[in-house]
Amino acid sequence: MTASDRRARLAVTDATPAERGDAARNRELLLDAARRLIAERGPDAVSTDDIAVAAGVGKGTLFRRFGSRAGLMMVLLDEDEKVEQEAFMFGPPPLGPGAPPLERLLAYGRDRLRFVHCHHALLSDAARDPQTRFAGPAMLHRAHVRMLLETANTTGDLDAQADALVALLDADYVAHQLNDRGRTLDELGAAWEATARKLCGC
Amino acid sequence: MTASDRRARLAVTDATPAERGDAARNRELLLDAARRLIAERGPDAVSTDDIAVAAGVGKGTLFRRFGSRAGLMMVLLDEDEKVEQEAFMFGPPPLGPGAPPLERLLAYGRDRLRFVHCHHALLSDAARDPQTRFAGPAMLHRAHVRMLLETANTTGDLDAQADALVALLDADYVAHQLNDRGRTLDELGAAWEATARKLCGC
Numbered sequence: 001m002t003a004s005d006r007r008a009r010l011a012v013t014d015a016t017p018a019e020r021g022d023a024a025r026n027r028e029l030l031l032d033a034a035r036r037l038i039a040e041r042g043p044d045a046v047s048t049d050d051i052a053v054a055a056g057v058g059k060g061t062l063f064r065r066f067g068s069r070a071g072l073m074m075v076l077l078d079e080d081e082k083v084e085q086e087a088f089m090f091g092p093p094p095l096g097p098g099a100p101p102l103e104r105l106l107a108y109g110r111d112r113l114r115f116v117h118c119h120h121a122l123l124s125d126a127a128r129d130p131q132t133r134f135a136g137p138a139m140l141h142r143a144h145v146r147m148l149l150e151t152a153n154t155t156g157d158l159d160a161q162a163d164a165l166v167a168l169l170d171a172d173y174v175a176h177q178l179n180d181r182g183r184t185l186d187e188l189g190a191a192w193e194a195t196a197r198k199l200c201g202c
Numbered sequence: 203m204t205a206s207d208r209r210a211r212l213a214v215t216d217a218t219p220a221e222r223g224d225a226a227r228n229r230e231l232l233l234d235a236a237r238r239l240i241a242e243r244g245p246d247a248v249s250t251d252d253i254a255v256a257a258g259v260g261k262g263t264l265f266r267r268f269g270s271r272a273g274l275m276m277v278l279l280d281e282d283e284k285v286e287q288e289a290f291m292f293g294p295p296p297l298g299p300g301a302p303p304l305e306r307l308l309a310y311g312r313d314r315l316r317f318v319h320c321h322h323a324l325l326s327d328a329a330r331d332p333q334t335r336f337a338g339p340a341m342l343h344r345a346h347v348r349m350l351l352e353t354a355n356t357t358g359d360l361d362a363q364a365d366a367l368v369a370l371l372d373a374d375y376v377a378h379q380l381n382d383r384g385r386t387l388d389e390l391g392a393a394w395e396a397t398a399r400k401l402c403g404c
Contacts, residue, residue: 128330130374134382156400160370160393167369168362172332180336191362198358198401 027065029055034076043073043121077122081137084115088144101152102200108144109169109192113185116171117178123171142166152200161199168192229267231257236278245275245323279324283339286317290346303354304402310346311371311394315387318373319380325373344368354402363401370394 033055037046048069052059066072093099094107116123126132146162154161167173169192177183235257239248250271254261268274295301296309318325328334348364356363369375371394379385 124332128332130326130330130378133374134378156396157393160390160397161400163375164366164370164397167372167375168366170369172335173365173369176332176336188362191359194358195362195366195401198363198403199397201400 023065026055026057026061029057030062030065030072031076031079034072035080038076039118043119048072073122077119080115080119084111085137085140087111101148102197102202105145105148105152105196105200106193108148109165109196110189112141112169113174113189113192116169116174117185120171120175124175127171138166141169149200154200156199165192165196165199168195225267228257228259228263231259232264232267232274233278233281236274237282240278241320245321250274275324279321282317282321286313287339287342289313303350304399304404307347307350307354307398307402308395310350311367311398312391314343314371315376315391315394318371318376319387322373322377326377329373340368343371351402356402358401367394367398367401370397 030051034046034051037050037054048059048062051072052062055062062072066075088095088104088108088111090096094103095111096104099107126136127138132138142162145165146158149158149161149165168188174188177188178185232253236248236253239252239256250261250264253274254264257264264274268277290297290306290310290313292298296305297313298306301309328338329340334340344364347367348360351360351363351367370390376390379390380387
């Protein structure tokens with residue numbers, strides 16, 4: 001991907017000409033407040049009232065900018081997905097290029113586990129619809145894992161192995177492991193790492 | 203599991219005392235007809251009219267015995283799941299006991315792929331609800347794969363490896379591979395086998 005492709009992709013979420021000054025500032029204040037509150041309490045415990053108060057703007061502004069709570073959450077997920085994608089595609093090692101492929105793969109697994117834990121509610125909705133479960137960002141993640149398996153000279157069916165690894169990072173699966181089976185994110189990271197190492201033959 | 207445990211488990215779907223004679227016969231005629239038509243055309247192309255005609259009973263009888271088309275389909279899935287469970291837990295090798303664990307594991311993967319393909323619609327509904335996705339029959343399948351990995355002396359985190367292998371047998375995943383990615387059941391069987399062999403270290 002060239003730098004101009006990258007700018008074009010990111011421009012999708014950039015402010016439109018109408019969103020200048022206060023409007024753009026309020027948008028960022030609301031997104032930052034929502035991100036902070038969700039990190040503190042989990043998404044289910046964060047209301048539009050909470051977000052507006054924390055951002056120091058009126059609740060009407062929230063609805064004018066995002067339409068609904070779900071609309072704000074979708075923008076948040078979309079922006080965070082793009083930041084994560086930038087990090088593993090172009091950012092510093094070990095997540096980004098520069099580290100050996102196995103190291104990148106292990107860093108990716110641990111990073112994605114944290115991401116799906118923080119964004120569980122929204123990712124879970126997307127994953128329950130088979131039309132989006134295997135499309136959109138899911139395809140990019142799968143392609144990234146497959147590429148790293150391939151450059152790590154992994155033998156065998158790379159599609160199946162990438163799919164098997166990506167399945168262990170599914171939002172509902174991770175939530176089930178954490179909430180119903182008493183596992184921790186660290187344990188899941190170690191288990192993912194062990195499985196990835198084994199598939200890479202080391 | 204003892205023979206009496208097994209009988210107790212199977213008795214859940216056995217006819218109740220009220221279901222004697224014609225009633226029990228009609229029930230079996232309807233289930234057999236539904237099973238046959240679904241195998242021929244896929245579940246989406248089979249109506250309650252089709253099933254009643256093929257079974258040679260009135261449509262009213264179908265609704266009296268099963269409540270609805272969905273009710274009949276659930277009984278069908280439940281009965282077929284039990285037959286498959288019997289086969290891999292107590293049936294002849296290579297699926298059942300007697301064969302080496304790796305052979306049993308490979309036979310299980312291919313058998314389950316065919317099963318989820320035939321029962322896609324119903325399994326897909328169950329898998330989209332996180333309450334049932336990791337519960338009920340799904341737990342038994344996972345435990346079976348984990349047990350075979352363990353008896354094959356597989357190293358590393360067995361939970362994660364069992365979950366990764368079971369994810370490749372998910373009904374929506376299999377349908378996506380067959381319908382959207384042009385793969386065949388044979389190819390998916392070979393890919394599953396290659397991944398399972400690798401995790402077992404052979």
